[in-house]
Amino acid sequence: MTRRDDIPEATPVRPTADLPKAGAFEKISAVSNPKIKHIRALQMRKYRAETGLFIAEGVKLAADALKAGWPVDTLVLALGAMEHPFTARVAATARARGATIIEANAPVMEKVSRRENPQTVVGVFKQRIAGLDAVAKHPGLWVGLEAVRDPGNLGTVIRTADALGAAGVLLVGETTDPFGLEAVRATMGSFFHVPLARASVDAFLAWRPSFRGAVVGTHLSGTNDIRTADFGEPALLMMGNEQAGLSDAVATVCDALVKIPMAGEADSLNLAISTGIALFELRRNRLTL
Incomplete structure (x- = not known):
């Protein structure tokens, strides 16, 4: 409310x-x-x-x-x-x-x-949306979403990025439209305060070597516990598609692959929830009440 x-x-x-x-x-x-x-x-x-x-x-x-x-x-x-x-x-x-x-x-x-x-x-x-140059213009921790399909997930991620002080949200590959009614509504207004950028997978891969921060991906084969990960900033947290996760092409160019530990019988987490957890852990030491 x-x-x-x-x-x-x-x-x-x-x-x-x-x-x-x-x-x-x-x-x-x-x-x-x-x-x-x-x-x-x-x-x-x-x-x-x-x-x-x-x-x-x-x-x-x-x-x-x-x-x-x-x-x-x-x-x-x-x-x-x-x-x-x-x-x-x-x-x-x-x-x-x-x-x-x-x-x-x-x-x-x-x-x-x-x-x-x-x-x-x-x-x-x-509409206002930038290219990859926005990542350097707004230094900090960016959230990258590869091929996100659900507009509600996208809107919630943008809202969470705003709440946790992320520098922006980067859309990679074919994604749901960030300007769709449901996506905009789900941001609860954060849409207008969080820099938004977009790039094709090929453009992202070509740009990756020029990025001077760490690129961290969440992946089932990750060996790093997200709770102990601290890669500093600038950094880019890459999250994959709701069904398939990160593509091999994007996972390969990550500096580190991290995993969120889980208990219980659930075999996965909702994309927006997992992004919120990972983003909080990476920004934990930079947040104040």
Whole structure:
């Protein structure tokens, strides 16, 4: 649950008539409106890739994105949402930055979010993702995910990386789309604060020799106990696919392979859980209350 004081401030509330004129304001009540069809289409990965846009549902996610300086395209508000002072501040900030503000009725909000009980705010933002050069620009401990498939896992890893002070998250190979609705939602706002980078497996392998830190992979054949591992920083923690783990190609270029000790009858851990455990152990001595 999010407390009110966990939600960042935007800009002071001002009357609607006094809002900056940088962005347009309109009311839409028809689900067939072209702008609504455009926003709905962003639920498809192909259309997100073509437009470079994505959806963030909820006033908190919209506020987090604006606070972090993400370019905003459109903000869709439910009827009456502007009566809430915080939502009004978020809308004022978005409009001042050139966003179109759309006030929509319940049927339109349901179509935009594909929920029977939709959020009162749906934001459309421009995508931002870096290449491998981001790892050097943001030194520290990065989390690398090879071929992650589940958007919930990806979102949870990003949220965990934020909580434990990781420098960023690197996606290697064919992965789920980080800009998908479920992935963004699972980050609980951390998506907008954690640097995100992407590279093909071939590009990663070519880049690996230039990385001046340790590359640590979790692997069933690992001989190092994650609880005693300390490779310093900068470093890169590589986690594999939910079903197959790290590929042989990526495992081969790791400086060390580590394993999480387990008891009981379970033969594996969820990817997000195992990433959280490994990341905590590698950052244990750098965390303070």
